[in-house]
Amino acid sequence: AQSVTQLGSHVSVSEGALVLLRCNYSSSVPPYLFWYVQYPNQGLQLLLKYTSAATLVKGINGFEAEFKKSETSFHLTKPSAHMSDAAEYFCALGNEKLTFGTGTRLTIIP
Amino acid sequence: EPEVTQTPSHQVTQMGQEVILRCVPISNHLYFYWYRQILGQKVEFLVSFYNNEISEKSEIFDDQFSVERPDGSNFTLKIRSTKLEDSAMYFCASSEAMISNQPQHFGDGTRLSIL
Numbered sequence: 445a446q447s448v449t450q451l452g453s454h455v456s457v458s459e460g461a462l463v464l465l466r467c468n469y470s471s472s473v474p475p476y477l478f479w480y481v482q483y484p485n486q487g488l489q490l491l492l493k494y495t496s497a498a499t500l501v502k503g504i505n506g507f508e509a510e511f512k513k514s515e516t517s518f519h520l521t522k523p524s525a526h527m528s529d530a531a532e533y534f535c536a537l538g539n540e541k542l543t544f545g546t547g548t549r550l551t552i553i554p
Numbered sequence: 555e556p557e558v559t560q561t562p563s564h565q566v567t568q569m570g571q572e573v574i575l576r577c578v579p580i581s582n583h584l585y586f587y588w589y590r591q592i593l594g595q596k597v598e599f600l601v602s603f604y605n606n607e608i609s610e611k612s613e614i615f616d617d618q619f620s621v622e623r624p625d626g627s628n629f630t631l632k633i634r635s636t637k638l639e640d641s642a643m644y645f646c647a648s649s650e651a652m653i654s655n656q657p658q659h660f661g662d663g664t665r666l667s668i669l
Contacts, residue, residue, distance in 0.1 A: 478657060487558070487645060488597070488660040534597065540610055542589070542658060544597040 446471045448537050450545035458553045463507075463522040465548045467535030470516065477518045478536045479509055482547075488534065494518060505529070527552050556580040558661035560646050566667045567636055575631045575664045577646030586629045587647040587658060588621065590614070597645065603629065633666075641668045 451466040469475055477494040492503025499511045505528075509520045518535060530552045535545040559578045567573045579586050588600040601611040603621050620632045629648075633640055643665050647658040 480660070485662070487560075487662040488647075490657050490659065493657050536597075540585075540602050541599045541612070542587075542597075543599070546596050 446475075446537050446543045448535050448543055448545040450533075450535050450548050452548055453546060454549045454551065456551040456553055457525045459527055460524050463520070463525045463529065463550065465520040465533050465535075465550065467509075467518045467520065467545060468516050469518060469535075469537050471537060475537050476539050477509075477511065478542070479503065479507070479518075479520050480534045480536060480544075482532045482534065484531075491520070491533075525550075525552050527554065556659075558646055558648055558659050560644075560661035560664050562664060563662065564665045564667070566669060569638055569668050570635050573633050573636055573666065575633075575644050575646075575666070577629045577631075577661060578627050579629055579646065579648030580659055581627070583648035583650050583659075585609075585649045585651065585658075586621075586623070587649075588631045589645045589647065589660075590642040591645065591663075592639075592642045600631075636666075636668045638668050641666060 447470045449468045457463055479491040480488040481491050482488050491507050492501045494501050494511045502508045507522045509518050511518050532547045532549050534547045536542045561576045586603045589597050591597045599612050601615045602609045618634045622630050643663045645663045646661045649658045650656040
């Protein structure tokens, strides 16, 4: 069975500081991994995807994630947080059927 | 950029009533999905649909649920006799293909409130 664990339901960082959102997965087959972002009253927007071509994946809005098979992790980072990054972030695993983590709400402190 | 659109944005229904949630997937997409998110919980897969038939469904998707693509553009989710526990945000998604480099694109959701 596949599963996704996101550590930290709430993360607060200062504007300009590093953003690190954690995601660990469990999968019996090589995983397809995604990060989605949800702004208030909106749907899920794809930030980036891991498709086994490269372990460091760059996405939109300056975000990137690194796939580490040995750690079964796919953490999301951004070097410098912006106020507009405040949202809920979901890590997801799968292909036809996506399995989502519980989400991390990111708050940016001015 | 093409979008998945969902209507209505909010639906309030009495328990026991039928409800139909509507979605217009991205026009060249072939695979369609419904997910739901109960308040404070994970986004959960309900069903996937391809070539006019269900390709996979979860345990949640019981006989009270059905999906249909009535024409070339709409994709609907019907709940036959709603229960209080059906209250959730329902997301429609679509993808060009069911492979890793063709991710699922989501709509803004329909918030379903059962009274």
